[in-house]
Amino acid sequence: MLDRAKVRVVIVGGGMAGLSAAQHLYANGFKNVTLVEARDRLGGRIQTQIIGGKDLVEMGANWILGACAANPAFVLAKQNNIQLGRITELTGRWVVEDLWIKPDGTVIGANIVQRAMEEFRQILGQVSEKTKSLRVNPVGFIKVSFTLAIQDMSGADQRDALCIMRSMVNFLQVYDGGYLERSRGKGEPFNPLPGGAMCLPDGMQFLLDSLTKDLPSDSVQLNSQVVSIDWSDPECRVTCEGGRTHEADHVIISLPVGVLKQHRKKLFIPHLPAKKAEAINTVPMGKLNKIFLRWEKPFWEPGMGAIQLCWSDDDAEPLDWWRRIPSFLEVGPNVLLAMVSGEQAEHLESFCDQEILEKCSFLIRQFLRNPSIASPDQILVSRWCSDPYSRGSFIYQGTNVTEEILEELGSPLEEHRVLFAGEATVPWAYGKMHAARASGLREAERIIGLY
Ligand SMILES: Cc1cc2nc3c(=O)[nH]c(=O)nc-3n(C[C@H](O)[C@H](O)[C@H](O)COP(=O)(O)OP(=O)(O)OC[C@H]3O[C@@H](n4cnc5c(N)ncnc54)[C@H](O)[C@@H]3O)c2cc1C
Structure with missing residues (x-):
């Protein structure tokens, strides 16, 4: 031997x-x-990178999913x-205090957000089992179950709750690289390892x-x-x-x-x-990209959390890359993160950094109904789909x-x-x-x- x-x-x-x-x-x-x-x-x-000469950002993996x-x-x-940092439970990243906003700048009321979140979490817990036995795709199951669960709300509140659901589904898409419709719905976040997520x-x-x-x-x-x-x-x-x-x-x-x-x-x-x-x-192979935006002087108050983009079905072309952004997430005192998954993640890669920066600035001004918000000073964008050494994000x-x-x-x-x-x-x-x-x-x- x-x-x-x-x-x-x-x-x-x-x-x-x-x-x-x-x-x-x-x-x-x-x-x-x-x-x-x-x-x-x-x-x-x-891949850890530095943006603006100061702030660490993760272009790829950034959470240990299941600290156990x-x-x-x-x-x-x-x-x-x-050193490990605790982040809120994955789906608990959605907190009522975030800004849940529609494209016309209307902030959705906390009571509707609270209710939508409760229903959504409840449904999430059933996705894996139900999609196996009913042979429906996870997104279809979530949409139908959610719509049924909010039947008792008024028409206007239901419409707002559905906008919240779209934002949450956009976020869930991140875990399957944007193809939840075609997935068995068995991985994260439906069957997480215990221990929550850490960074x-x-x-x-x-x-x-x-x-x-x-x-x-x-x-x-x-x-x-x-x-x-x-x-x-x-x-x-x-x-x-x-x-x-x-x-x-x-x-x-x-x-x-x-x-x-x-x-x-x-x-x-x-x-x-x-x-x-x-x-x-x-x-x-799934597709997921990240956009980091950094301001020397942030326009938001520290601890803002996230600007949750609550699209309605009529807003923008669903295939436009920005339509897949679930939120602008505060990931540092000066930095917001937007994630884009699926075909839209690949579409994103056909734009240069400046075009992406301008579109993100436009969205932030539109959703916050504030045309005077300055554009970010720096941007970093991942391009995992066209990268010859990855050709996608993960399976x-x-x-x-x-x-x-x-x-x-x-x-x-x-x-x-x-x-x-x-x-x-x-x-x-x-x-x-x-x-x-x-x-x-x-x-x-x-x-x-x-x-
Ligand atoms: C945007 C994004 C976010 C993610 N977030 C998370 C997260 O929060 N938590 C989590 O657990 N996971 C996350 N992941 C997934 C995680 O990053 C991957 O599952 C993991 O890093 C893959 O490791 P690997 O060694 O299998 O592959 P890789 O890290 O891709 O390693 C393969 C290596 O092969 C090299 N290579 C390619 N071609 C050749 C060649 N011809 N010759 C020699 N070398 C070559 C590549 O350069 C690369 O270094 C994320 C991934 C992405 C893209």
């Missing part, structure tokens, strides 16, 4: 999954580990004494640093886009753009499904088995995606020579950062078990 220190492992992709695998292998005596990463940075869909022992991202943060006030970068701190610097190769993985021989060959090649006894592939969809035919020599290829084709469980298909994504090939990690490969937590971590640990363990 080979000495662990001599086993050659190449990890393709340096996001949470790849880094977790690398760190776990290294900690267990595997010293010949090479991680190849296409970008000039590690972290993948975890079953969540390996939470455990990692705890083990490394990383890292000092930035997700700390989580990444905790994974890289013990890795020797020459084990990580940035700016190394992998262009082929030849697994025809017992010795695999991983080739990067420019021709650099790595021989390996095991390759762990932690590429996003969006990237695998686009490149799998060219990437793998020989082609992947039909079952694996079909799983990659079947699992859909969602489409109606045709069974747990077996997700398991197939993560199943190894050829006596564990080629292994697969990544957020998509974990049926109980797909899409999330903790799924990525769990998958990296799982694949590292598979190799550890062999030696």
Whole structure:
């Protein structure tokens, strides 16, 4: 049996999954580990940035969803004494005190907001079960149930409550990358891990640093886009753009499904088995982007919470990207966040920062009925759909995606020579950062078990 220190492992992709695998292998005596990463940075869909020279923002993951022992991202943060901040329960992010406003600037009354919220929360708790048994999609179920639940309200109040519901559905869409209509409604936030959500006030970068701190610097190769993985021989060959090649006894592939969809035919020599290829084709990638707006002098009072955009069905083209913004959320003393999901997230990417900034300024002035609000001084916009190294935000469980298909994504090939990690490969937590971590640990363990 080979000495662990001599086993050659190449990890393709340096996001949470790849880094977790690398760190776990290294900690267990595997010293010949090479991680190849296409970008000039590690972290993948975890990316802490600074806006306006001061404020930290997260372009990708920003919540540990389920602060409990079953969540390996939470455990990692705890083990490394990383400061965690409590945020309100996910759906409790909706608070009556937020500004619930219609496009004409009317603020919806607190009693209607309170009632709408209660009904909505009640319905949320049933989505997973009901959509399974009734075979309806989660959005359809929510809309019908909500409409029935508010029948006793007056006509005008019902219309306002429906506007609130639209804002809440827009927010829920964030969890499935905008395709709740096509989803099984089984993941967050319908079946959350216990413990509520937490954030890292000092930035997700700390989580990444905790994974890289013990890795020797020459084990990580940035700016190394992998262009082929030849697994025809017992010795695999991983080739990067420019021709650099790595021989390996095991390759762990932690590429996003969006990237695998686009490149799998060219990437793998020989082609992947039909079952694996079909799983990659079947699992859909969701789309989610974030817009951070920063003002040197904020126009709002600290602690405002959120400006909740309560659209009616007649407002704007539903396909316009701004129509999918659920809220402008106060994420720092000077910064508001708008999220856009689904096709609209991709549509957003066809606009430049300045156009997005102007549209957001227009919306804020319109909803707050205040034309004198200044435009933001800075803007940061994510573009995960056109990013060649992500091709989308994260997967969602489409109606045709069974747990077996997700398991197939993560199943190894050829006596564990080629292994697969990544957020998509974990049926109980797909899409999330903790799924990525769990998958990296799982694949590292598979190799550890062999030696
Ligand atoms: C906007 C947004 C918000 C999110 N919010 C949350 C949240 O609040 N909580 C949560 O739990 N999760 C959240 N997520 C999901 C979470 O970020 C991901 O599930 C997780 O980070 C994925 O990790 P990964 O290692 O599987 O993939 P990635 O992080 O994508 O890592 C894959 C790596 O492969 C690299 N790569 C790609 N192609 C090549 C190539 N050819 N050669 C070499 N390297 C390559 C990429 O550059 C990347 O570094 C969010 C994601 C997005 C986009």
